Amino acid sequence: MQTSKPRRARRKTREEKARETYLRILEAAAQVVGEDGYADSSISKITQLAGIAQGTFYNYFETRQQVFDALLPYMGEQMVEYIRTAVPADVQGAARETARLRAFFTYLNAHPVFYRILYEAEVFAPAAHAKHFQILVDGYRGALERAVARGEIEGYDAEELEAIIYILLSARAYLAMRYVRRADDGRSTVPEHVITAYEKLMTRGLYGKPDHA
Amino acid sequence: MQTSKPRRARRKTREEKARETYLRILEAAAQVVGEDGYADSSISKITQLAGIAQGTFYNYFETRQQVFDALLPYMGEQMVEYIRTAVPADVQGAARETARLRAFFTYLNAHPVFYRILYEAEVFAPAAHAKHFQILVDGYRGALERAVARGEIEGYDAEELEAIIYILLSARAYLAMRYVRRADDGRSTVPEHVITAYEKLMTRGLYGKPDHA
Amino acid sequence: MQTSKPRRARRKTREEKARETYLRILEAAAQVVGEDGYADSSISKITQLAGIAQGTFYNYFETRQQVFDALLPYMGEQMVEYIRTAVPADVQGAARETARLRAFFTYLNAHPVFYRILYEAEVFAPAAHAKHFQILVDGYRGALERAVARGEIEGYDAEELEAIIYILLSARAYLAMRYVRRADDGRSTVPEHVITAYEKLMTRGLYGKPDHA
Amino acid sequence: MQTSKPRRARRKTREEKARETYLRILEAAAQVVGEDGYADSSISKITQLAGIAQGTFYNYFETRQQVFDALLPYMGEQMVEYIRTAVPADVQGAARETARLRAFFTYLNAHPVFYRILYEAEVFAPAAHAKHFQILVDGYRGALERAVARGEIEGYDAEELEAIIYILLSARAYLAMRYVRRADDGRSTVPEHVITAYEKLMTRGLYGKPDHA
DNA sequence: GATGAATGAGTCTTCATTCAT
DNA sequence: AATGAATGAAGACTCATTCAT
Incomplete structure (x- = not known):
């Protein structure tokens, strides 16, 4: 400049x-x-x-609503960027998932303000929320498709993968809601078993065998 | 009268x-x-x-907030009851999960009013929301523990199961947010692939093999 | 009651x-x-x-505009009523005109507030103003038609009479604008020559003879 | 440039x-x-x-009010000038009156913007309005005095003539308010009977005979 | 217990005007 | 002389809550 x-x-x-x-x-x-x-x-x-x-x-x-609408894009980008850089490029598979989850929690801890901005947006800035969501979904889709290409994921068609993405994002959100608490030292206080539970679900599913077996 | x-x-x-x-x-x-x-x-x-x-x-x-707080308990009970009766007692394992998911979607379709009451509650009636959530979690815990007892679920300890419950509930919510649309005939319009994706995740997990394998 | x-x-x-x-x-x-x-x-x-x-x-x-709209009807009725009662029934012809003019001025003097309410209404309460005007016009029309029936007025067809009504009402308004001044004793201070000028116009017209003569 | x-x-x-x-x-x-x-x-x-x-x-x-105050003088001058040139010098008597009226209507049609500037001025730029009015009155006074000198007008003293001027100006304004409508071709749509009514009033007055007759 | 008029704090928004650049 | 960002006073309107009837 x-x-x-x-x-x-x-x-x-x-x-x-x-x-x-x-x-x-x-x-x-x-x-x-x-x-x-x-x-x-x-x-x-x-x-x-x-x-x-x-x-x-x-x-x-022009209006109050307009700042509200600008808020999530402004902060959401930071978050996405943070997660991208926080997760090493060589981590793959389910490990990548958990790394992303961890990074998300860390970001939330570092930016306590972000939580309400994000979660109330569905009510108060639905347009921004939808857009933010779309960005996340799109990002995820690419990642999962690459995992499919690498053979890490099998047996899910494109539509099912989208549903899965929604589940992954929802898990993030609710686990944060439940477990992320502002710690004064700024370190994530999400207990380790949350991460392992998530990872297990990703790798082996919940129910040992298909119930029709 | x-x-x-x-x-x-x-x-x-x-x-x-x-x-x-x-x-x-x-x-x-x-x-x-x-x-x-x-x-x-x-x-x-x-x-x-x-x-x-x-x-x-x-x-x-006494206050407006008080009705707001009363709303979710009042309607939530109905929903829980509906799901309980809608899912046959003999359905077990992952099939039970998907049956519950289906029932949830059906209820939402039949009670379009319930959606906002439930999802905005986190913002506007946090106490009620927390309580409602607790009820759901407790209900789930019992169910999962029985599944563990039956040997349908293995390798998750109690804490991990709680995290899983949160994930299941979150999945419900977000999938509803994404896929439930009010249909005039009142029938669930959630596409079948959503159910199958959910079920696959429950049974085999997302990633074929533990990535440390 | x-x-x-x-x-x-x-x-x-x-x-x-x-x-x-x-x-x-x-x-x-x-x-x-x-x-x-x-x-x-x-x-x-x-x-x-x-x-x-x-x-x-x-x-x-419901809105500020709504009182504004109610104002002229509320006060206009009073004025119309006042003029009606102030002009003796047996006064006819041009004398009736001048009597009405006088009564109008008197009313304005007695209700100094009315002036702005009436004249700004065209800008700030156009609907009310239009309606008020219509009431005046309708009232006048009846009066003039009766004068025609009595042979006091000749040579004007119905449409022309409407234009005349507009002129009469306008004269009232502008003469008031120019000559009515709030007097502390509440008596009309409109000079007598205004009345006579008006009356002369009513009876002999302004220009002595039709200019095509 | x-x-x-x-x-x-x-x-x-x-x-x-x-x-x-x-x-x-x-x-x-x-x-x-x-x-x-x-x-x-x-x-x-x-x-x-x-x-x-x-x-x-x-x-x-210096202030917003100041432009408002400058507006009417600026445009009023144009109007006066227009009327002056539009009315042939040799038209006299009542015919001159009607010619002026016509010219006024034509001007209004050609300058639709002028209408509000003029009529709202009484409320929003009273000083300007008063001054504009004074100019019109003064112009008229000269004209009428000349008519008196020519013997076209008889029986009105100076003060009465001023009142008459107010009536003439008011008639213009209200007739415009009622009858001038913007026509796309820019031609005055004021119906002819309005002009004739005006002219009749000027020449023979409204009431056939003085009511004291 | 029911009523509904009264309250007044609080909100968003507009806009003429000022002033540093 | 031109700019356009900053100002802050003012205004219409909403609504949860109170209270006399």
Whole structure:
């Protein structure tokens, strides 16, 4: 963003400042929604936390709903990115699944605010939620198809795999709901048996043998 | 409102009438929340639908939140009961799981109102949601423990089973979110491959072999 | 509204009180609009003057616009009635016209609030204004038709008479705009020559002879 | 924007550009007010239409009210000028009146924007409205005095003539309100009987004989 | 116990105006 | 002189809750 002319023209551009304000609003909104939930996130609270006037908000978003809709995409991307980098490329199969699960929990712990933003979005920002979900599903689909190609997964057709993806995502969410608790040290407190249970389900299924056997 | 049969002992007890009003409120609330969501369920809408005055509401509930909290227990019981009776006693193993899943979808289809009441409860009636969840978990625990006793399930300890329960419940919820659509004929429109995917996961797991193999 | 039973049941009915509140709001609105104009008539001002809470307003009107729309009908009726009774039945012809004009001015003087309510209505309560206008036009039409029947008016067909009515009403309005000034003693300060000018126009027209003569 | 003709002396004067911007604002304001009315004419709308920044506005006008006040004088002058040139110099007497009326209607049709600017001005730009009115009255006074001098008008003293002027102007306004409708071809759609009614009133008055006869 | 009018705190949103760049 | 971001006062409206009848 540096213009090449003035060797040390330091003052921020108007545009830069605007971008900054935009982000300040977004961050403030994330904070407030994360703590109080969408329903109790008034413009007043958000702008106050952002350190701007109420009116300023409306220079950046047309309605309150609009920030709500922007919130999940903004944070969701971070999360997806985090998981991607946190899971080593060479981990494969079910181990990859559990690694992803662990990474998800870790992210949640590190960003306690994200939980409500994500889970209340289904109610308060359904469009954003649907889109976020679609991104996750699409990402997963690719991963599972590669696993199929590698022969790690057998006996599921494409449609069934989609259903499976929904189950995997749901598991994530509910396990988080149940087990992730904010720890002051920021370390995941999800007990190890949750991970092993998940991994076992992935590898051997729940019921030893098909019941028609 | 007088029934013609019993010559006397006619008038309803004060208590009976009170009970009736209480239920009318509850039903109205269920209807309204089911259609508009908790956030848009004003006392005014509820009392109007119940055919009572706004003030009357406060003779039965202390706050709006209180009806919200009463809603899920009230309807959840019905659902649990429905599933119990819908699944034949002699179906066992993974087949039992899928039967339960089917029953759940069927119930949702038959009671479209229940969906929002249940899923928004996590946000708007967290206490009720937690309690409802606990009931489901407890019910499941018994069932799974019996399966373990019968030798249908092996290799999961008690803690792991709890995690599995969470996964099963989550799967239900998300699959419903994705696939249950209100059909006019009231029949479940959840595609069959969803059921089979679920069942396969239950029986063989997702990944063919433990990846450390 | 007196019930016949209780000889001296004095307390006001709920309904009576509601009616009273409704009228208090209407009167307050009339006062405020008359003084500050529609644009500056906030709900806050109105309710404050009416001595009620802001919320109470919305028990009687759904929107601010709704009071605005109710205002002119409410006051317009009074005005029409006043003019009717103020003009003796036996005054006929142009004299009747001038008597009506005088009565109008007198009413305006006595109800200074009415002026803005009426004239800003075209902008702020167009529906009400149109209706009010129609009532005036209809009233006038009857009167003029009777004058035609009596032979006092000749040479105007029905359509022309309607145009004339518009002119008469407009004259009223503009002359009021120009000449009616609030006098502390409440007496019309419209100078006599205004009346005579009007009367002359009614009787001999402005230009001595048709210009094609 | 460079015109090709004059080889040099090219750049617009600073003053010229300023004048240009000033007029652009005025035109934009006229457009906006004409379409949305004064009340809904925000600075934002006006500057947007004018193609300038909001802040720029305040280099040319101190307040919003100030443009509003400038609007009617700006456009009123055009109208007066139009009527003056549209009415042939040799038309006299009542025929001149009707010619002026026709011209007014034509102007209104050709400048649909003018209608609201003019009629809402009484409410939103009273000062401007009063001044505009005064100009019209003064113009009329001269005309009528000349008619008196020519003997076309008799029996009205100066004060009465002023009242008459108000009536004439009011008639214009209300007849326009009632009858002028925007026609796509831009031709006045005011029905002919309106003109004849007006002319009859001017020449013979409404009531055949003075009622004291 | 039922009623429904009254309350008033709280919300989102608009917009004229200011001012640093 | 132009810009456009920032401001904050003001306004309409909603709704859970109270309380006199």
